[in-house]
Every structure is written in C-alpha cells, then in structure tokens.
Amino acid sequence: MAVTPPGADVNPDRYEVVIGLEVHAQLRTRSKMFCGCPTRFGAPPNSQTCPVCQGMPGVLPVVNRRAVEFGIRTALAFHCRVNAACRFARKHYYYPDMPKNYQISQYEEPLAEDGFLEVDVDGSSRAIGIQRLHLEEDVGKLLHEGTIETAKASLVDFNRSGVPLMETVSRPELRSPEEAAAYLRAFRAIVVYLDVCDGNMEEGSLRCDANVSLRPRGAAELGTKVEIKNLNSFRNVERALKFEVARQTAALAVDERIVQETRLWDADREVTRSMRSKEYAHDYRYFPEPDLVPLQIDRRWVEEIRAELPELPRARRQRFVSRYGLSLSTSDILTHHGPLADYFEAAVTEFPDAKAVSNWILSEFLRVLAGGDERVLSMKVPPRNLAGLLRLIADGTISGKIAKDVFSTMVDTGEDAPTIVRREGLTQVADEAVLDGIIDAVMAANPKAIEDFKRGKTAAKKALVGQVMKATGGKANPALVDRLLEDKLSKIQT
Amino acid sequence: MYQPIHELTDAYRRADLTPTAVAEAYLARIDALDGRLGAYLTVVRDEALAAARESELRWRAGAPLGPLDGAPVALKDVLCTRGVRTTCGSKMLESFVPPYDATVVERLRAAGAVILGKTNMDEFAMGSSTEHSAFHPTRNPWDLARVPGGSSGGSAAAVAGGLAAGGFGSDTGGSIRQPAAFCGVVGMKPTYGRVSRYGLVALASSLDQVGPFARDVRDAALLLGAVAGHDRRDATCIQAPVPDYGAELSKGVAGLTLGLPDEYFIDGMDPDVERAMESRTRAAGFGAEVKRRIMLGTYALSAGYYDAYYGKAQSVRTLVRREFAAAFARVDLIVAPTTPNVAFKHGEKEDPLSMYLNDVFTIPGNLAGIPGISVPCGFSVTGLPIGLQVLGRPLDEPRLLRAAYAYEQATPWRSRRPELT
C-alpha cells in the first residue's frame, strides 16, 4: 500500500478530475423497510428488531408504502423518470452486519432514473446528472470490541438493520472536490426540504461514497476509478477527495498505474487507505427478489405526489430575491432549511418589512437557535410574536437593544412582546422633559467629555449618549437622546 | 392408529374417544416405533399433551374450534415453531429456536390441532429421499430398506406409519407429492400463494408451497382449509377467499374433463441459493448435497452465467406455464403418475443427477404454480405404493379434491396398511 502524500510536485492542470457520488439516505419512515419495527435512532442495542429485520430463517419482507412514496418524491425533485415498473433484487455478499447474506436492493429495474441536481459552485450553477435512484434496506451496525487494532471480535446491533435506505447515484460529472461537496450540500438541502430524510450525517442518516478518477484533459475515455468509502461529513468529502486527487495525480506523474480498488477515508490520519483487496467482492449475483412482487407505479400516484411537492430551495431562493427584495446570500440562508423559510414567510405576512424580518431572523433567531431545531424555537416564538416585537420597535415603543432582551425573554417564557414590555416597564423613554433633565445631569457629571467634544473629539458625544442610555436603563429613545444632546452641545460650543 | 382425522373428531363428538387419549396413544406409538422409522427429529410430548387436554375441555364443553380440534399432527422441521427448535434437517440450525410461529403453525394452533413434533427432512429440503438429513435417514413404513421419498419424508412416513394422524410438508419440486406416493398417503401441493410461506424456511421462494399429508382426501381438504388464505406477512400470498373444501368433496365429478398427457414436461432447475450462516462454520455445517446446491446456484448466478442458466430457466418457466394454460383450455384436470418409479432403496441413487430426475413429474406443477395432489393408486408387485397425481388450474383446489375424492372412494387402496410392529 503506497500512500503518496498530497502536494507532490506535479502540474495539477494536466488532468481532469472525474467524480461520481453515491449517496445513501435513511428515509424518515416510522417503521422499517420490510417490517413494522420502529426506525427511531438511539434505542438500546437490539431492542428494535424482529425476526424479519434480523434475517431469521423463514421470514418474508413486505414493502413499506411510504418508503416508496418518499423515493418517488425525491425522484421528482431530482427531475428523474419514475419507472412504470420496478422490482427488488437480492444482492449477495457475506458480512456479519447482514445475517441473511443478501441485501434486498434494486438492480435492473430501479425506482427512478435519469435526473439532475443543480449545484452552485463559485457563483455559477451546474446541473449534475443523476443516473439512478433506488430503494434498499440498511444493514446492522458493527462495533469493534476495544480498539480497531486490537479487537478480536465485532459486536452487532441490528436496530438499524432494515431501515429504509434510498441510494442515489450521480453520473461521473463532478469536476472537483469542492463541487462534490456542493453536490452533497444541495442533495442534503433537498431531502431535508422534502422531509424524507433528517440529513443528520453524524447519526449516519446520510452517507456518501465516491468514485474518483483522473484523465488527461480532453480525453474522452475515463481513467481507472477508485471507490472511496466512509465520507460522512461535508468536510470529509472535500478533504478525502482532495487527498485522493493529489494521490492519483502524483502517481500518474511518475507513470504509476492506478489500481481499481476500494479505499477507506481515515479522518484521523487524513489519508485514504486501501481496503484489503477483495478481488471477488464485486460478484453480487443479483437476481429478482422472489419474496416480493413487482411494483407497477401508478401514474396517478406519481402525479399526486408531484402535486404535493413543496417549492424547492432554489426556486424559493429566487422568489425571495424577486418578491421580498432580499439579497441572494440572505435568501440562500433563509431557504436552506424549509422550516426557517416558512417561519420567515409567516412573519412577513404579519409584519411586511421583509428586510427587518430577515435581519432579525439572521441575527437573533439564528443566534438563539444555535444549530437546534427551528420547529422547537418557533413553538416558543411563533412568527406572529416576532412580528409583534418588530412592531414595537417600529412604533418606537422599545429600542432595538431592549428588543434583544425582550426576545430572550420571549424564548424563555413563550410570552408575546407587549406582555413582557408592559410587565418589565421597558417602554422607551421618549418624553423630552424627562430626557432633558437626565441629559443635563449627565453633562454636569462629565465635564471632561464636554471639553473633549469642544476640542473636536466627536467620539465624546457617543460616550455621553451611552451614559444617558445607562442612566435610563437602556430605555431612552436613542434617536431622541441624540437630537437633544446635539442641541445642547451645539449651544455650548457657540 | 389408522383412523383419519374426520373419524377421530366424530369420535370426540360422541365422546367415544378423547383428544388426550389419542395424543397419548400416538406418543406411545412414536416411542415404540420411531427408533426404527426415524420420522421425527423432535417430539414435543408435554406441549402435545397440554394442547390435547385443552382440546378435550373444549369438546367436553361442546365448543370445539373446528374440524381439526384435537387432531394429532406432525410438522416438517422446515416450519418455524416458537420455542421449539427448527433445524431444517441441518447441523447448521441444530440449536435454532425460533422466537415466532410460522403462519401455518399459528393457524393450526388456532384450529386446535395437537402438534406432536417436528419431522425429518433432507437438509434444507434439498433432496428426494430424506437420506440427506444431517441427523438420520427416515425409513419407508412399507419397507424399512427403502426411502420414504423426500424432502418431506418424515411427515409422509409419520402419517403412513400411524405416528401422526396428519402432517404438513413443503413442496418445491415434488417434496410433498413424491413422498406421499412412496408412502401410500394423500399429499397435496396447493396453488402457489394459496398458503402463506411466512415461517417456512425457503428452498426456492418462487416454487415453495406448504401443504398437507393425510390418510384420505377428506382429511387433506380439512387440513388445507385450516391453513389456506391470505396473510399480510407474505407478499406473494393470494387474496382470494378460501372455499369450504370439505363441502366440495360430495359434489362429484360429473362434467369434469380429464387429460392424460402422453408425454411429460421438461426438467427444470432451481438456482435459488439457500440462505446460510456465518462463514467459518459453513464448511462443517452443511452436508454434501447442500454444498453441491450452493455451488450450483452460485455458479448459475455468478458474473457472465446469469443469462445462460438463471435467465434461461426463467424463460423456459414461461413456456411451461403456457403449456399448462393451453392444456387447461381443453381439460379441467390433468392426471399423471406422481413419480417415475416406486420407493427406491437407501443408497440406491448415489448420483445427484438421477436423484434430481426423480422430480421430473412433479416439478412442472411448481414451475407453473398450479395445485397438485397425489393419491394412492395401487401397489407394485413388490408391495410398494404407487401414487396418482392430479393437477389443476390455479386456485382450482375444489375440483382437484373432488376428483381425488371420487377416485379414492371408487378404489380399495386406502384400506391397505403397512406391517409395522
């Protein structure tokens, strides 16, 4: 196993990078692909199994209709042709995570074929071909006893065994590691949007393998491809592919032959390692699954699913730009996740200043959210309440600064903004007579600031505004304070 | 010990016999004779007696669960039984105790049947003689030097020898009908999809069917009726309602047209690979016939050979179905011998190919998915039973049973018993 470190001294432009991705997405069904066991993640090992998903002798599978529906929904979003007839097949191999020694998958007649996924890289957009999309069952989870080096045995948890998986195979049309990562991001955004997959890469809901080859620029023929497994985060996809491209580039530079093989990405050492050569591993001996009857996908069913498709991220992003006048980057963030975009639109119907709403969502909402689930936060602060808060800012009842505190309280208590402002007496001080007195007192207490101001240090005024705000507990109307102070200072100067 | 089930239940009704007494008599006979016959792999004495006592209470209360309540039956060890080991005749599954019942077993329990035990079979149902059990061979009650047929030889021998009143087996290429013919009992393979395969350990999923062994055609009808019908756990199971097969029998055969084919159909092959266990034990765990079939199936499916073998076989299967469809456009039923020969001697068929060819008259029915029944139709000069096979259209079990019943009632064969003491 010769590992050449990346960065070898070769001209990277001599070769064209050819990458294809196979993405496995666990479908968010309640029950498993072929039995009624739940798919919930994190249950005690082997507590969510039955004879069917443990592959015991004598059992039979029955297809989960919702898994098929989710597959069709995704296929439509990827502009694929949903095949009128599809069937399942047995894929044979021996591995302890799969006790019946075959995986029920699809081979010759997959659920859907020939689509594309639009990917943005460096400001331009490319449609990456999707070759096929099919359904299969997940296998059990293998754990090593002790460390991977010293383990004498593997331990198996079959809770994951039988969870519906959707495999989507791209055409080898990705031209860089960055583009591959962008593809995966776009893929994730769509399946999460469609609510068919939770997109959680840490929990393995979304997994990715890549095929990488290089060919001399302009060549029509593809080079020898290497399969890379275990790319389980966006970061790893990009890093592993960069490493692999560099490795292959370096090898080709010294006329070394690329071996067709499977390599494993070692995220700790940041290298791809050759898996023990499995020269016979790829004869899967597929044949039509006799325990399942063929599916004839009814056109009406497909059209029903199509009619219920949500607006997809890219289309929605465009609409946010044209309808709400938001920037592309703001729209991008808002539309990346369906519930967030829904939240934005609901708030805008109540408070039509789209920019103000988006500013609040991008700053305070996302800060408080901190990577959590929008749905949980939006239950505490429904869009209507965010709009109510923005109205209080707009009509001068509270300052933007106070509004942030009010928002925090809203998150904690679930109350609406007027209730909090009333109870805590946070209404802005906008009475000129009151502020006059306070400003005078502040000016009297800060002669040095006045002197500085006279000498032309305009920053001194800011300090004075700050003092006034402090004296009013942040409740003074900052614009009014500014104007009053300006008046008084100008009188002093003349 | 040679009373059919319907006579036993008549006796229960009249209180001339009790299910407990009958179960005890069968268990005693198993104790006395099975050492020589080798029909059973596991006998569940305590469970059987408990089930018989419950049945007895129901009969006494005048509320039996149906025509099988208290019937002592034997199950081929390929049907999963909750809490009772299910070996498939293989060392590989020697200690496999399923946590679930096959649908057929569930339905038999619900019908009040008394399960006596699990019967011997060729390993993973791969064979036609029950010599290829990993535990011991089963002997033919009519001549202990001969095989009972297979792969469901244990159930056939148990029913023929009076070690069970009825039984169940599985038929992939003739594995019920051929041993029924060899042992002189009635054996039936229903239409593919008529009986749930859930809990039946597969040999070839698209050919396998569970079916009964019986003393007479009426019992076969009752046993089939108890287990047939749709099961949501088997996607290949047919939705059609289940007729009252027993009531069909008396309708007679007037107007039925029978066909007697001059020639029989071509031989087929079965490439399904048996599911298997973990690699280290595979060599030690499987017998020679199983290894041969795993090799053959793997070869036929391996890269480059799929079209030549598996694909070809599937196309030929289409032709077989078409031929049957054409025949059934002209006749209602096809009548033919069940097997090309009578029970052969242990060790006689060493060559695997000649063993496979034993299925030649039965396997076309499996390929076409149609129902077939074997009824005793006489004895050879050496005193060995001969079977007559009746094949019918898909789901036409009623006419099949009517014809078999009419034949049985018109002939004396079922009164003959093996001398087994």
Place this chain on the structure above:
Amino acid sequence: MIERTDVEHVARLTRLALTEAELERMREQLNSILAHLDTLRAVDTEGVEPTSHAVDVVNVMREDEVEPCFPQDAMLANAPDRSGELFRVPRILED
C-alpha cells in the same frame, strides 16, 4: 465445461471451505449436472419473457405503521455468542 479454476472461484464466492477431494468431485458433478442442463439451454426461448413469480400479483405493500418489536432477550437468544446487548461475531478485517 467447468474448469477447476471455475470451481475454485465459485467456492470462494460461497465461502465454503472445500477440500481438494471435494473440489475435484464437485467439478465432475457440476459438469454432469450442467451437461444435463444443455437440454434446457437447447429450448428456443427467443422473445420469451422470463417468469420470476408463479402468481401475477403486483404492488403488495404495507402501510407505514409501527408494530411491537420482539423482546431484546428473545432476539439475542439464538446468538452463538453475545456481549451484553450485542451479538458477538468474529472480527472482520477491513484493512
């Protein structure tokens, strides 16, 4: 004709550890069986659709409803070896 190398290849795929004698006997037997299958291969199946199922049933699906699982202990009971709540199997080398 199946060559010895074919038999070895298939044996590797099946994970059956066959002895020298078994491999040779297997080669002979497979050849005799496959020779018999030549009668099958001689049948004209031009344009004939394959049959993979004996019934013409399609679209059998279940609704996405959770059913009770089997108890963990019952599902671990057949394990040849276990470690707590997990099945224990010989280590599989990946590298």
